[in-house]
Amino acid sequence: MHKLEELKVWHRAMELTVLVFQVVSDLPPEEKYGLASQIKRSVVSIASNIAEGAGRNTDKEFYHFLGMASGSSYELLTQILIAAKLNMINKQQAEVIYLELTQIQKMIYGFQRKLAKNFK
Structure with missing residues:
Protein backbone atom coordinates (compact mmCIF):
# COMPACT_ATOMS: atom_id res chain seq x y z
CA MET A 1 0.00 0.00 0.00
CA HIS A 2 1.03 3.57 -0.63
CA LYS A 3 0.29 6.62 1.50
CA LEU A 4 -2.29 8.53 -0.47
CA GLU A 5 -1.45 11.86 1.13
CA GLU A 6 2.14 11.58 -0.12
CA LEU A 7 1.19 11.07 -3.78
CA LYS A 8 1.71 14.28 -5.73
CA VAL A 9 -0.25 12.92 -8.67
CA TRP A 10 -3.29 12.37 -6.43
CA HIS A 11 -3.06 15.93 -5.08
CA ARG A 12 -2.85 17.30 -8.64
CA ALA A 13 -5.85 15.20 -9.66
CA MET A 14 -7.81 16.54 -6.69
CA GLU A 15 -6.96 20.13 -7.64
CA LEU A 16 -7.99 19.44 -11.24
CA THR A 17 -11.30 18.08 -9.98
CA VAL A 18 -12.06 21.33 -8.16
CA LEU A 19 -11.09 23.38 -11.23
CA VAL A 20 -13.22 21.30 -13.57
CA PHE A 21 -16.25 21.42 -11.27
CA SER A 37 -22.37 15.02 -15.86
CA GLN A 38 -19.95 13.06 -18.05
CA ILE A 39 -17.18 15.57 -17.43
CA LYS A 40 -17.70 15.43 -13.67
CA ARG A 41 -17.65 11.64 -13.62
CA SER A 42 -14.46 11.53 -15.68
CA VAL A 43 -12.52 13.99 -13.56
CA VAL A 44 -13.63 12.35 -10.30
CA SER A 45 -12.59 8.99 -11.70
CA ILE A 46 -8.98 10.11 -12.15
CA ALA A 47 -8.37 10.89 -8.47
CA SER A 48 -10.58 8.02 -7.34
CA ASN A 49 -8.69 5.40 -9.32
CA ILE A 50 -5.37 6.70 -8.05
CA ALA A 51 -6.73 6.45 -4.51
CA GLU A 52 -8.12 2.96 -5.02
CA GLY A 53 -4.85 1.76 -6.49
CA ALA A 54 -2.88 3.25 -3.61
CA GLY A 55 -4.98 1.19 -1.23
CA ARG A 56 -4.32 -2.10 -3.00
CA ASN A 57 -1.87 -4.68 -1.77
CA THR A 58 0.52 -4.94 -4.70
CA ASP A 59 2.28 -2.64 -7.12
CA LYS A 60 0.76 -4.64 -9.97
CA GLU A 61 -2.74 -3.81 -8.72
CA PHE A 62 -1.77 -0.15 -8.30
CA TYR A 63 -0.41 -0.15 -11.85
CA HIS A 64 -3.77 -1.39 -13.09
CA PHE A 65 -5.68 1.39 -11.33
CA LEU A 66 -3.25 4.00 -12.64
CA GLY A 67 -4.16 2.69 -16.09
CA MET A 68 -7.81 3.27 -15.29
CA ALA A 69 -6.99 6.81 -14.12
CA SER A 70 -5.10 7.41 -17.35
CA GLY A 71 -8.09 6.23 -19.39
CA SER A 72 -10.37 8.58 -17.48
CA SER A 73 -7.96 11.44 -18.14
CA TYR A 74 -8.22 10.88 -21.90
CA GLU A 75 -11.99 10.64 -21.61
CA LEU A 76 -11.99 13.98 -19.77
CA LEU A 77 -9.71 15.52 -22.39
CA THR A 78 -12.12 14.52 -25.14
CA GLN A 79 -15.12 15.91 -23.27
CA ILE A 80 -13.37 19.22 -22.55
CA LEU A 81 -12.44 19.56 -26.21
CA ILE A 82 -16.04 18.86 -27.23
CA ALA A 83 -17.32 21.48 -24.77
CA ALA A 84 -14.81 24.00 -26.15
CA LYS A 85 -15.73 23.24 -29.77
CA LEU A 86 -19.39 23.77 -28.89
CA ASN A 87 -18.48 27.06 -27.16
CA MET A 88 -19.84 25.79 -23.86
CA ILE A 89 -16.54 26.67 -22.18
CA ASN A 90 -14.12 29.28 -23.41
CA LYS A 91 -10.85 28.36 -25.07
CA GLN A 92 -8.79 29.76 -22.19
CA GLN A 93 -10.54 27.52 -19.64
CA ALA A 94 -10.07 24.53 -21.94
CA GLU A 95 -6.37 25.35 -22.33
CA VAL A 96 -5.80 25.57 -18.57
CA ILE A 97 -7.50 22.20 -18.05
CA TYR A 98 -5.61 20.70 -20.99
CA LEU A 99 -2.23 21.79 -19.65
CA GLU A 100 -2.92 20.46 -16.15
CA LEU A 101 -4.34 17.24 -17.52
CA THR A 102 -1.27 16.71 -19.69
CA GLN A 103 0.97 17.04 -16.63
CA ILE A 104 -1.15 14.57 -14.68
CA GLN A 105 -1.02 12.11 -17.59
CA LYS A 106 2.77 12.34 -17.63
CA MET A 107 2.90 11.79 -13.87
CA ILE A 108 0.65 8.74 -14.12
CA TYR A 109 2.76 7.28 -16.91
CA GLY A 110 5.97 7.89 -14.98
CA PHE A 111 4.50 6.31 -11.87
CA GLN A 112 3.39 3.28 -13.86
CA ARG A 113 6.91 2.82 -15.24
CA LYS A 114 8.33 3.02 -11.72
CA LEU A 115 5.84 0.48 -10.38
CA ALA A 116 6.37 -1.87 -13.33
CA LYS A 117 10.02 -2.27 -12.37
CA ASN A 118 8.87 -3.82 -9.09
CA PHE A 119 6.87 -6.66 -10.66
CA LYS A 120 8.62 -7.41 -13.96
Missing part, protein backbone atom coordinates in the same frame (compact mmCIF):
# COMPACT_ATOMS: atom_id res chain seq x y z
CA GLN A 22 -15.94 25.23 -11.20
CA VAL A 23 -15.77 25.43 -15.00
CA VAL A 24 -18.64 22.98 -15.49
CA SER A 25 -20.88 24.95 -13.16
CA ASP A 26 -21.08 27.56 -15.93
CA LEU A 27 -22.33 25.12 -18.57
CA PRO A 28 -25.87 25.64 -19.88
CA PRO A 29 -28.58 24.17 -17.60
CA GLU A 30 -29.71 21.76 -20.32
CA GLU A 31 -26.29 20.08 -20.09
CA LYS A 32 -26.66 19.32 -16.37
CA TYR A 33 -27.41 15.65 -17.07
CA GLY A 34 -25.49 15.43 -20.34
CA LEU A 35 -21.98 16.57 -21.04
CA ALA A 36 -21.56 18.26 -17.65
